[in-house]
Amino acid sequence: MGWAGRAGDMPARSRRAPRDLDPDRRMETAAAGWQALGTWVHVVVTGDGDAAAAQRAVEALLDAVDRACSRFRDDSELGALNRAEGRWLEVSPLLLEALEAGLWAAATTGGAVDPTVGRALRTAGYDRDFAAVPSSGAPTAMRHEPVPGWRAVELDRAPGRARLAPGVEVDLGSTAKALAADRAAPAARAAARASGALVSLGGDIAVAGRPPGNGWPVLVAEDCSMPVDAEGEVVLIADGGLATSSTRARRWTRGGVELHHIIDPATGAPARGPWRTATAAAESCLAANAAATAAIVMGARAADWLEERGLPARLVGTDGSVVTVGGWPEER
Amino acid sequence: MVGTSQQERKEQEGAVVRRLTIGAGAAALGLAWYFTSSAATAAPLAFGAQPAAAEPPVVGIEQLDDRVFVRTVHVPAMRAPAGGVKAGAARPAAGQAAGSGAPAQPVAAPATPAPTPAPTPVATTGGSAPPR
Numbered sequence A: 001m002g003w004a005g006r007a008g009d010m011p012a013r014s015r016r017a018p019r020d021l022d023p024d025r026r027m028e029t030a031a032a033g034w035q036a037l038g039t040w041v042h043v044v045v046t047g048d049g050d051a052a053a054a055q056r057a058v059e060a061l062l063d064a065v066d067r068a069c070s071r072f073r074d075d076s077e078l079g080a081l082n083r084a085e086g087r088w089l090e091v092s093p094l095l096l097e098a099l100e101a102g103l104w105a106a107a108t109t110g111g112a113v114d115p116t117v118g119r120a121l122r123t124a125g126y127d128r129d130f131a132a133v134p135s136s137g138a139p140t141a142m143r144h145e146p147v148p149g150w151r152a153v154e155l156d157r158a159p160g161r162a163r164l165a166p167g168v169e170v171d172l173g174s175t176a177k178a179l180a181a182d183r184a185a186p187a188a189r190a191a192a193r194a195s196g197a198l199v200s201l202g203g204d205i206a207v208a209g210r211p212p213g214n215g216w217p218v219l220v221a222e223d224c225s226m227p228v229d230a231e232g233e234v235v236l237i238a239d240g241g242l243a244t245s246s247t248r249a250r251r252w253t254r255g256g257v258e259l260h261h262i263i264d265p266a267t268g269a270p271a272r273g274p275w276r277t278a279t280a281a282a283e284s285c286l287a288a289n290a291a292a293t294a295a296i297v298m299g300a301r302a303a304d305w306l307e308e309r310g311l312p313a314r315l316v317g318t319d320g321s322v323v324t325v326g327g328w329p330e331e332r
Numbered sequence B: 001m002v003g004t005s006q007q008e009r010k011e012q013e014g015a016v017v018r019r020l021t022i023g024a025g026a027a028a029l030g031l032a033w034y035f036t037s038s039a040a041t042a043a044p045l046a047f048g049a050q051p052a053a054a055e056p057p058v059v060g061i062e063q064l065d066d067r068v069f070v071r072t073v074h075v076p077a078m079r080a081p082a083g084g085v086k087a088g089a090a091r092p093a094a095g096q097a098a099g100s101g102a103p104a105q106p107v108a109a110p111a112t113p114a115p116t117p118a119p120t121p122v123a124t125t126g127g128s129a130p131p132r
Helices: A051-069 A077-082 A093-108 A115-124 A173-192 A285-309 B006-022 B024-028 B032-041
Strands: A029-036 A039-046 A153-156 A161-164 A196-201 A204-209 A216-223 A233-237 A241-246 A251-254 A257-260 A275-282 A313-317 A322-325 B058-063 B069-074 B085-087 B123-127
Touching: A029 A051, A039 A051, A039 A173, A051 A077, A051 A093, A051 A173, A051 A196, A077 A093, A077 A161, A093 A115, A093 A153, A093 A161, A093 A173, A093 A285, A173 A196, A173 A204, A173 A241, A173 A285, A196 B123, A204 A216, A204 A285, A204 B123, A216 A241, A216 A275, A233 A241, A241 A285, A275 A285, A275 B123, A285 A313, A285 A322
Parallel strands: A216 B123, A241 B123
Antiparallel strands: A029 A039, A039 A196, A153 A161, A196 A204, A204 A241, A216 A233, A233 B085, A241 A275, A251 A257, A275 A313, A313 A322, B058 B069
């Protein structure tokens, strides 16, 4: 993911949830949308809440996340850590938490989601905010070899410092975004003084408080920029998080070879499995994001892996076929 | 953990791993099963594996004799949301709406209530598309 966007660059897309689409189906919610972290941000609060206040709270949080966790900003903490060449570096509690989240995702997915894919992403061409990555270009020299692995990241919590083995580059793109959503949802709810709030960061969704009706209705798509009233499956979530990883987002070509942003840590190259999109639900957006990304990387064994953990998930094959596991509801 | 430097901790763990993987001692003590089962469910705290959720990792240290101990860190597994995921109610299909032109049919008994129209989604989950 890109991280160069700034909250507030765009005017809010709507101040009211889509009430005008169908009066019979509208929900009493208020919403705000803008761009940050190189993607779309969408905040929805239940009707009694102040969406503008929620937006301000989330903007501040995302700005802090960007300054701590961006792989592309020269002044970010993560950028300094990636350049530290094996030295210990003092880090903020926020970066420490994001690193811990990345390591937790790696540990719980058996390394399928690994934060040490930074170098692999960079050599593949994803070396700047995605909006500035050329969609095509000359062949790139990628090394098809396992990434260094999450055990190359060392944390020392008490003084708050971190160290990467020399040559290791960390990318926190997906896990830090999901972690930010988990932190943003209760912050939005509190700021808005609402009974419930939903925050979507590029399609990674976290909710907090009491949902409207039976749950927050969410359109399940392969692209988070799909309008909410587009055709597609709709699910309701009342707690935790919902996240989607897709090889159809953030694609580019080098030397005529199509590449994408989900790196298989075992090969150091974009994952080439039977699933092009995975959506998962979990007790947090971070866990949902890790499960969805792991499913893309694990490929054929993903369905069993998700089922064993009881994680509701929807997998879309490269041929468009859909497989659901872990109690994902039947589409009605 | 507390009061032990990271370097010392790593050296201790390295010694444990060496002893267990040398083989003879571990096999003689019947530890192979323990090491395998621990490795399958544990992650080293020294590397900071910790859930972002409130639940902390559970650290266990078992000393097997005066030289060998096994330290395990059980990282909480992912869990489904408490409320699960529910299907959104069906959207009205073409032809089901009133006044669709279909001839009226006599109804002998109350029919199943019409499905509640799906609320319009408030958000979209999907691949993280960049704003271009």
